[in-house]
Amino acid sequence: MFEIFGIPSNALFGQLLIGLINGSFYALLSLGLAVIFGMLNIINFSHGAQYMMGAFAAYLLLQYSGLGYWPALILAPILVGITGIIIERTMLRWLYKLDHLYGLLLTFGLALIFEGLARNQFGSAGLPYTLPDSLRGGQNLGFMFLPNYRAWVIVASLIVCLGTWFVIERTRLGAYLRAATENPTLVRAMGINVPRMITLTYGFGVALAAFAGVMAAPIYNVSPQMGSELIIVVFAVVVIGGMGSILGAIVTGFGLGVIEGLTKVFFPEASNTVIFVIMAIVLLVRPAGLFGRRG
């Protein structure tokens, strides 16, 4: 043990770790928002609710079918992603020709429905989700104690984020996606099924949120309001980073998580608001956002 700026190293690195964990969720969620916005031109307000649904899907899989963490990590995103595909096919599809704001209002309504249903069914109190045995315990690094599960969350979300970046920026499928974002009519004329791509993109973005939800389940309690609190912070993250760049969303997400963690150590009263304050400063200095184009 040693001290940095009068703070015990254990506390400092502990908060840094929590910051990185929060940052992984910010990155995963803002990445999903950016991917959806790119293709659908809609801000998915229900993203937080779908994150919550991922956590509840994992909880229910464990309670009723005895499927543990690892199967849930695959199954929950698929299940929630399917509900996303149904939403896109039955509702969002009718809004593409209207102003963007209608998409925001519709998904806000959906978020209320999902959160309300979850509260009716499970109450407002959080439900615990037990850690898988394989990820219990931790490593003593000398200057801090590193729980295995938290290390896994950071590594896994980095892999998923960078994987998404790779698919979109470096593969043929990603090239189609980017082309359809720029000019859907032209891409359609070349024989590519753009409406199906849009549907699958929304499903994928929603699945990313659910994936984050499953990973969050053992750390935070599984509760109906876990998403609505988070999504507003993620909106601020998106405003800071701008939605133009995938890598930008990932960097901003992790970076802000760390800054928030450090604020908890040095100035705890401001830890709830620091991201919003940074947003205000960024708007003053660089209105388009750190990685964004004006718009």
Place this chain on the structure above:
Amino acid sequence: MERVVDPLVKKPSALRTNSETIAFVVMIAALVVAPFMTYPLFLMQAMCFALFACAFNLLIGYVGLLSFGHALYFGWASYLSAYAAKAWGFTPELAILTGTLTGAVLGLLAGALAIRRQGIYFAMITLALAQMMFFFALQAKFTGGEDGIQGVPRGTLFGLIDLRNEMAMYVVVLAIFLAGFMFIYRIIHSPFGEVLKAIRENEARAISLGYKTDRYKLVAFVLSAALAGLAGATKAIVLQLASLTDVNWPMSGEVVLMTLVGGLGTIFGPVVGSFIILIMQYKLAAVGEWVLVIQGVIFVTCVLLFRRGIVGELANKLRIKL
């Protein structure tokens, strides 16, 4: 927003004025008779929310700006006027003025930041700033945290009229509501309002015509925030309570819902919408969390099927302007 073609654009303006005047007279008549038929307290609360929704509608309906954080001005005005009346012993008119100014100042600060980005980002910025101020309200000492500010004295208006009398209070709230409503009507039909509508229809063209659109948007934002503040301050005096509910994000969502149900960009829509939503909340108080689900269903239904809202659909059917 979806452009609704004005059905009367080629008809004489006298008819348009008529339909609005008739609706206005009907509204006043209903509000004068109503306290003898139902609870005045409920009506006063509904009028505060109606003014709040009208203020919000000024932005979304006439400038095309979706502010998803209007609870910020409503809630903070409510806190400041409650505190002024309780701790500083302000008379009600001064307390309400304090709240209105609070709304205007906060609107100036938040608006100056938010208009730096357009469209979807504008909505996210206003929401995030409102959430930041929610946390400030949660941590600040004077707001009373989870308890809020309770037992706010209604006081005597101008030192003459005792507002503990329910009917006196009702008349004051009705006067404030009508003044705010007519002020908004005047803004919309002024040359300034025409520029706002031009910005809503095509901002780039308004800029090319030489209008400094950012300034117009900021002034509209401050006016809307001040009126939302007036509504929040009045609510604090009427209900003698300012609490975290008024400043939290579900309140921002509720005012969007009220305006959407009534009709975005219609003059009477927000009033109708807020009465409907409040009646619904009272009737459904027993079913608890289902209110959230029902609100969500109304949102989805309105966006998919009734984008004009109740008043907008009615005006469209009758080919009149409301």
